[in-house]
Amino acid sequence: MQARVAEELRQMITSGELPPRSSLSEMALSETFGVSRTPIREALKQLQIEGLVEVRPRVGTFVAVPSRRELTELFQMKELLEGAAARLLAFRGNVPEVERLEANMKAADAAVRDGDAERYAALVHEFHDLIVVGADNSKLEGHYRTLMNQLAYARLVRTSLSRPGRLDESDDEHHRVLHLVQAKDGDRAERVMREHVRMSHQALMAGMDERRA
Numbered sequence: 001m002q003a004r005v006a007e008e009l010r011q012m013i014t015s016g017e018l019p020p021r022s023s024l025s026e027m028a029l030s031e032t033f034g035v036s037r038t039p040i041r042e043a044l045k046q047l048q049i050e051g052l053v054e055v056r057p058r059v060g061t062f063v064a065v066p067s068r069r070e071l072t073e074l075f076q077m078k079e080l081l082e083g084a085a086a087r088l089l090a091f092r093g094n095v096p097e098v099e100r101l102e103a104n105m106k107a108a109d110a111a112v113r114d115g116d117a118e119r120y121a122a123l124v125h126e127f128h129d130l131i132v133v134g135a136d137n138s139k140l141e142g143h144y145r146t147l148m149n150q151l152a153y154a155r156l157v158r159t160s161l162s163r164p165g166r167l168d169e170s171d172d173e174h175h176r177v178l179h180l181v182q183a184k185d186g187d188r189a190e191r192v193m194r195e196h197v198r199m200s201h202q203a204l205m206a207g208m209d210e211r212r213a
Contacts, residue, residue: 002042002043005035005040006042009024010149013063014052014149020063021063021065023061024060024063025060044061050146050149052149071201074150074151075198075201075204077143078147078197079197081147082132083190083194084190086131087186087190087193088135088140088186089134090181091184092136097134098134100130101178101181105127105178107123108120108123108124108127108174111123112167120167121161124157125153131181132144160200160203163203163206170200173199
């Protein structure tokens, strides 16, 4: 029961359904999920460990908001993991994930042509996920899943892509990564993937600054 509640809450937070700073009342959540407060309390403890929930003594429990420093540290880890994943995938050769990446890029190109940022954002998530799954390294993938939950990436990518011209830039960067994976050039695939993650981070920070202004 606790695991089910934790997973559903995790999805609600990472998707943005529960926005940053949202209050998480045990009583309200107990009614929402139709369970007692005990599994709710245990689920919130688990999400606090994962960095998704913040508990303020004598105040309440809230959806966590990563600081700029925390975001930078998380993106540094994202860069390392995804760079390594691109390298490993390139060395594996023509595996099913490469074909799925090719299909992903065709759909992404169409989304960019149509100016459909929402559709493109979903395809971005899929692209990165395929790179990691294609690396075929369970330890790397496990760390990546935890990291992406902490980032609540599905929410952040929309801010990054809101920057003028970022949609086209991101699509071009994905094409470069895929080309190097197809060429089995692991060294350059890793380098270009890391550069792409750094560019995404810069676009995110700029977008966040604009929203605060």
